[in-house]
Each structure stands twice: as C-alpha cells, then as structure tokens.
Amino acid sequence: MAVAKEKISAVIITYNEMGYIEQCMRSVSFADEIVVVDSYSNDGTYEFLLQHPNIKVLQHPFENFTLQKSFALEQATHDWVLFLDADEVVPEALRKEIMATVNDSTDYAAYWVYRTFMFLNKKLRFSGWQTDKNYRLFRKSKARFSDKKIVHETLEVNGYSGILKEKLIHYSYKNYDGYKGKMLRYGRLRAIEEFEKGKKWSVFPQYLRPLWKYANHYLVRLGFLDGKKGMIISYLNALGVYERYRELKRLQTNQEPIHSNYRFLIYISYSYGFPIGKPLYEEILNLGYEVKWFLESKEAERNNPFPTATLNSVHEVLDYNPHIVLTATNQVPDFFPGLKVQIFHGFNAEKRSFRKGHFRLRGFFDLYCTQGPSTTAIFVEKSKRHRHFEVIETGWSKIDPLFPLPDKNREHRNTVLLSSTFTEKLSLAYEDSVFNEIQRLSKKGKFKFLNVLHPKMPNHIKEKWKSLEGRHFKFYNTTDLIPLFHEADILLSDTSSVIQEFLLQQKPVVTFRHHIPKSFLINVENASEIEKALEHALTYPSEKLTLIKKYTEQIHPYFDGKSSGRVIDATIEFLHRDKSYLKRKPWNLVRKWGIRNKLKHYTLKTFGKPLTLGAKSGER
Structure with a gap:
C-alpha cells in the first residue's frame, strides 16, 4: 500500500517586496499551499500576489515580527511548514532535499537551514555569514514563535531538530x-x-x-x-x-517606554504634494515606523497613489493619533494631535510680497524644517521674535530623488523643459504669443520640448498646450518632475518655484517676464526673444553657471539625496526635546474657523503647545 505524500505549506510575510517576491514565489511553487501575509504594501507587491490564484493572500497590520509571523503561521493548513522571508529563494537542490525529508517518516520536528548571503546579487562568502542558519522547515504542531523577542524572533520547537545540507539563497542586501x-x-x-x-x-x-x-x-x-x-x-x-x-x-x-513605532501623518492639499511626501513616506517605512496620508482636496483624492495608506476622515486621524504631522501646505488642523511640522510645498518663488509670501507665519506650526540658509536665517529671526515655534534646517524632501545626478552626454544639447506657474498674471501658459512661438519652434525642429503644467492649471489651458504634441513636443500630465529634470538640458519657465528645483542640477534657466529677474537667470520680456535665449542657454554660459552655483548653495546646499532622513531625525529629536520655553501659538480664530469649515469638523479642541514625549515638562 502506497504511503500518502506529506503536504507542505509555504508561508511568507511581505512588505514592499517587488523585485524579489516573484522569484521567491517561483521557488516555492512545489508546495501544496502558498500563504502570504502582506503588511499593506504600496509598491505593487499585494497586487502582484492577487494575480496568482494559487496563492492565498491576506493583509494584516504589522506590529512586530513575532506577532506577524505567528499570525501567518496560523493561516497554514498543513502540518509541515516551509517559512521563508520574501527575499529568500529555494534552489532546486534544496527543494529536492525538502521533499525527500518530509516524506521520510522523520522523527525530527524542525530543521535548520543554512543560507547563502547575497550582496547586490553577488555571494558573500565570509563576514560572519558563513555560519548563518535559521529554522525554516518545521511541523506546525510542534513549533511556535516565542513572544520573548520582537526582533530576530525565536522559534520554540517541541522535539528534536535536524540540519538540512543544502542552502537557501538570501538576497538581504538590496542597497x-x-x-x-x-x-x-x-x-x-x-x-x-x-x-x-x-x-x-x-x-x-x-x-x-x-x-x-x-x-x-x-x-x-x-x-x-x-x-x-x-x-x-x-x-x-x-x-x-x-x-x-x-x-x-x-x-x-x-524613564518611560519610547515609541518603537512612531506614528507619522503626511498632510497635503493637492496632488503636487505627493512628490514632496513620497520620499518621507519611504524613509519612514524604511526606518520601521508607521505612516499615513491625509488629503485635503478632492483633486488629491482622485490622483492618490497611496489609497491603502490614506486616512479618509478626520475621525480616522483622531483615532490614529499621530505623533508627528508633516505638512506640505500652508496650514494644518490645529485640532489634529501631534507635533505640527512645516516641510513646505515649494521654494521661495518670490511671486508675492515678503509679508504674504514664503515667510508668512500663520500660527499653526511647532517646527519649520527649512530648505537652506536663505530661508533658515529669516525663519530663525522670526522664531526669536514670536517664540512659539522652532527652526531646524534639513533640506527639502522633494529633492532627494534628484540625486545623484545622472551622467548625460552634453555634446548635443537641445532638450527644453517647458513649465509654468498656475498664477495667471505670472504664467506664460496663458500668453498667446508664447504659445505661438513654441508652436513655431517645435515645427522647426531645432529644439525638443518637454511640457508639464501645474496640476491646478485649468483644463482648457492644458488641452491647448497638449494640442502641440508631435515629433519635437511632448506633453506630460504628471507631478513627478524629476525624470523630466534629468532629461532636459535647460528650463523655460516664468515665475515658478520649479526654477529653483531645476537649478540644483547646475543647468541654465530661461524665464519669461520673471516677477523679480535675477542675475543667474536668462530673462526675456517678449516671445520673439525666446529662440535666441534658448540658444544662448544651451551653450551653458560659464558666468551663469558660476552665479547658479552660488545661488543654489544658499537655497539648498544638500546634494546627497538624504534630506528626508534629516527631516525624520529632526522631528523625532524635537518631539522628545523639552519645549516648555515655547509660548502658546496665537489664537488665530479666523483661520481656525476656516479649516474647520473646510473639513466639516467643528470642535473647540485645539493644541496650543507642541506635543512632547519623554521630557520632564511640556504638554503631552
């Protein structure tokens, strides 16, 4: 009489594993059941898994590794469990050994498996990893994850353990x-x-x-x-x-438990806030903390790339109870809990007066994370005068993906990024003379135009410029400008904050009727001057490049792509700092009423002093 074949459940926990999960899934396809518990991935991992009906996929909030793996183990149907990390792969030799082992009437309850550590897809032979092994194959009925550890979780085995000869491949070092x-x-x-x-x-x-x-x-x-x-x-x-x-x-x-899982909230008004918040979002998750989004407008909701990580109501925010609110807009609800941090939605484009522009205080924020010396100095002076907020220079998160700058062959420069502000009186996009000149130049074929307009621009203006699409003109409907920055040789704009972002690449900029023309810009007043200005800019004039370098060192002297990390470190440090010396924020009744009316949440609750954790004084 034939002995029934033992069945195996392959169990994996995941979070943002695209790039590795596919080969992991292929390597365990021999299992009778594949169970994946996902911690609400936002990189397409969950969607990828859903495309495979043979995989049992569940989503479960992550608290710590022990609890997550215990939950995943409960979902397994069969007694023999092959429990892997998503960056591990079962090679063919190990697959054969596993199948032979479980069908060999073994007395062992669990097996250790050695792992080959991969460093950027190359084998690491030493460095302490030559003896790296973990429990990976075991009987569910004989094992459980110990609750004594929350990292490097321990499997407690009721019975004897063996060691498999073949090794797993572990792609631990991705970058x-x-x-x-x-x-x-x-x-x-x-x-x-x-x-x-x-x-x-x-x-x-x-x-x-x-x-x-x-x-x-x-x-x-x-x-x-x-x-x-x-x-x-x-x-x-x-x-x-x-x-x-x-x-x-x-x-x-x-003298109190510090939060191992700080709760962050990223607060934006329009979709142009996503590229500002995304590097912060990824850095927060990379550090193992919790992060959610809150969107103020319907426009942002329609274009939301993070729907599963978004809180959809004020009540959900209050239940979430964030420690830190990172805000890429001019105001934030004062009744939201947590430290209110201004991370800015742009550089100082000098569209408005000093009083109403970039440096205007609205009385909502506890901390300003400034972009560079030119803004830091002014906010520090204001902080000393008003004494209800602090200032820490960190650089701007939106710029992180810009670096490192790609190498590009500059022998043949002809690519022009055309971008505009949405403010009608300052925008070149509304100027018929500019439109007609760009139409003429694109047909002429001397320049290659990449066109992107502000998301708040009226649709009829967008459609007008989109009509120019052709061999030498490409229209983009996107808020992710970094790839366009990299591709373009120069920028043609007006009085937009995109100018400062583009200048950080040390590339020339032509402006049309800039509100306050600067020496590092090539400014023109008439559309007929655009062609010659573009030609001059494409020569990369040394005097302009020297001025650009001096200017960018003042607005954003960080070229390492790590401003998001500095923001997170600064906010956590400030969260724990004694802030009892700060005054209460101003009453601000008109603005507070306005934000309550906008969000349809009417409450007398307000946080006049910043949240403080782990200090001897200060509001908690």
Whole structure:
C-alpha cells in the first residue's frame, strides 16, 4: 500500500517586496499551499500576489515580527511548514532535499537551514555569514514563535531538530540605504527588548560593543576576504549595535517606554504634494515606523497613489493619533494631535510680497524644517521674535530623488523643459504669443520640448498646450518632475518655484517676464526673444553657471539625496526635546474657523503647545 505524500505549506510575510517576491514565489511553487501575509504594501507587491490564484493572500497590520509571523503561521493548513522571508529563494537542490525529508517518516520536528548571503546579487562568502542558519522547515504542531523577542524572533520547537545540507539563497542586501535602515530598525527594537528586561545603559558597551562587532565580522570572521563588501557589511552590523545602545540610553533617560513605532501623518492639499511626501513616506517605512496620508482636496483624492495608506476622515486621524504631522501646505488642523511640522510645498518663488509670501507665519506650526540658509536665517529671526515655534534646517524632501545626478552626454544639447506657474498674471501658459512661438519652434525642429503644467492649471489651458504634441513636443500630465529634470538640458519657465528645483542640477534657466529677474537667470520680456535665449542657454554660459552655483548653495546646499532622513531625525529629536520655553501659538480664530469649515469638523479642541514625549515638562 502506497504511503500518502506529506503536504507542505509555504508561508511568507511581505512588505514592499517587488523585485524579489516573484522569484521567491517561483521557488516555492512545489508546495501544496502558498500563504502570504502582506503588511499593506504600496509598491505593487499585494497586487502582484492577487494575480496568482494559487496563492492565498491576506493583509494584516504589522506590529512586530513575532506577532506577524505567528499570525501567518496560523493561516497554514498543513502540518509541515516551509517559512521563508520574501527575499529568500529555494534552489532546486534544496527543494529536492525538502521533499525527500518530509516524506521520510522523520522523527525530527524542525530543521535548520543554512543560507547563502547575497550582496547586490553577488555571494558573500565570509563576514560572519558563513555560519548563518535559521529554522525554516518545521511541523506546525510542534513549533511556535516565542513572544520573548520582537526582533530576530525565536522559534520554540517541541522535539528534536535536524540540519538540512543544502542552502537557501538570501538576497538581504538590496542597497546601502535599505540595509542600513534595517540594521538601525533592528537596533532600536533590540533596545526596547533589553529595556523591558531591565538592562541598564553604560558608556563602555556603547562604544566597545560596536567596535567588537566590527572587528569580529571583519577580522575574526574573515570579512576582509570579501573586500569592500565585507567592510560595508561589517560597518553596518556594528552601526546596528551602536544604535541599540544609543536607543537604550534614551529609554533609560526618559524613564518611560519610547515609541518603537512612531506614528507619522503626511498632510497635503493637492496632488503636487505627493512628490514632496513620497520620499518621507519611504524613509519612514524604511526606518520601521508607521505612516499615513491625509488629503485635503478632492483633486488629491482622485490622483492618490497611496489609497491603502490614506486616512479618509478626520475621525480616522483622531483615532490614529499621530505623533508627528508633516505638512506640505500652508496650514494644518490645529485640532489634529501631534507635533505640527512645516516641510513646505515649494521654494521661495518670490511671486508675492515678503509679508504674504514664503515667510508668512500663520500660527499653526511647532517646527519649520527649512530648505537652506536663505530661508533658515529669516525663519530663525522670526522664531526669536514670536517664540512659539522652532527652526531646524534639513533640506527639502522633494529633492532627494534628484540625486545623484545622472551622467548625460552634453555634446548635443537641445532638450527644453517647458513649465509654468498656475498664477495667471505670472504664467506664460496663458500668453498667446508664447504659445505661438513654441508652436513655431517645435515645427522647426531645432529644439525638443518637454511640457508639464501645474496640476491646478485649468483644463482648457492644458488641452491647448497638449494640442502641440508631435515629433519635437511632448506633453506630460504628471507631478513627478524629476525624470523630466534629468532629461532636459535647460528650463523655460516664468515665475515658478520649479526654477529653483531645476537649478540644483547646475543647468541654465530661461524665464519669461520673471516677477523679480535675477542675475543667474536668462530673462526675456517678449516671445520673439525666446529662440535666441534658448540658444544662448544651451551653450551653458560659464558666468551663469558660476552665479547658479552660488545661488543654489544658499537655497539648498544638500546634494546627497538624504534630506528626508534629516527631516525624520529632526522631528523625532524635537518631539522628545523639552519645549516648555515655547509660548502658546496665537489664537488665530479666523483661520481656525476656516479649516474647520473646510473639513466639516467643528470642535473647540485645539493644541496650543507642541506635543512632547519623554521630557520632564511640556504638554503631552
């Protein structure tokens, strides 16, 4: 009589795993059941999984690894479970060994599996990973995830354990920032574990343990034989240890549990806010914190690329109870909980007077994260005078994807990005003479035009310019301007804040009737002058490039693409800082009524002082 074949459930937890999940799924296709528990991915992972009817997909909020894996394990139907991370792949030799093992009437309840660590798709042979193994194959009836740890969760096995000969392939190191974020997140979670067990911080482990970690991986465990890869991995592992003790010190100093999962809210009014918030959103998730969006307008809702991460009502925001509200608009509901942070929806385009423009205070914000020295100095002066907010210079998140700048062959320059402000009296898009000249130039074929208009521009204006589409004119309906910045050689604009963004690439700009013409711009007053101005700009005149360099160092001297990280670090640090010295924000009754009326939420609740966590004084 034939013995019935043992059935296997493959179980995986996911969050934003596009690029790896497909090969993982293919490698476990031999399993009788595939169960995936997704933590509300926003990169297409969930949608990809839904396309495969043989995969059982569930979404479940992530609290920590132990709880998430325990929930996933409960969903498995069969006793034998192959539990993988989404960046792991089962090679053919291991597949055969797994099938043979589970059908061999084994007495073992679980099996350790060694892993081959992949660094940017290349094998890492040493650096401490040569002995890396984990429980991956086990009987559900004989094992459970221990609740004693919230990171590097432990499988408790009731029975004997064996070791499989073949190895898993582990694609853990996708890029530097991703692995760094993982190590920092693990370090903070380990600190919480140790704090709750009563472990105390002291100065010597803070510095000696990271040094030993680096020496152990790089020297003792032969990381130097992996070359530069070994040095990077050893450093990042040591950085995680340093973060653990840094966080433990902060926990001990505060004398209260610090939030391992800060709750952020990104507040925007229109769809042009998404490119500002997206780098912050990704950085927050990379650090292991929680983040949601709130959209003020119907236009933003229609164009929302993050629907599953969006709170759809004021009541949902109040229930979410954010610690930090990052705002890319001029005002924010004062009745929302959390630290109110202005991250700006543009550079100072100088469209309005000083009193009504970029530096206008509206009395809603606790912290201004400024873009560069030219704005920082003015807001600092205002902070000293009004004393109800603080200022920290961080750079602007929207610019992060601009860097590093791509190499581009500049021998044949002819690509012009054409962009305009939506303010009618300042906009070239409303000028018939400009439209007719661009139409003529695009037919002439000397220039290649890329056209994008502000999302608030009336549809009839958009359709008018879209009608120029042809071989030498391309119209784009997008708020993601970075790819267009990279492709274009020069910019043609008016009095738009897109000018400052484009200038950070050290490329010339031609303006049409700029409100306040600047020496680093090539400004024209008549449409008939545009052609010659474009030709001059495409020569990259050295005197203009020198002036552009001086100007950009004042507006945004950060060219590392890491402003989002600085914003997050600054806001968390400020959240825990004693802010009792700050005055209450102004009553601001007219504006407060206006925002209540806009959101149809009428309440007397208001937060006049900034939220403070873990300090001895200040509003909580």
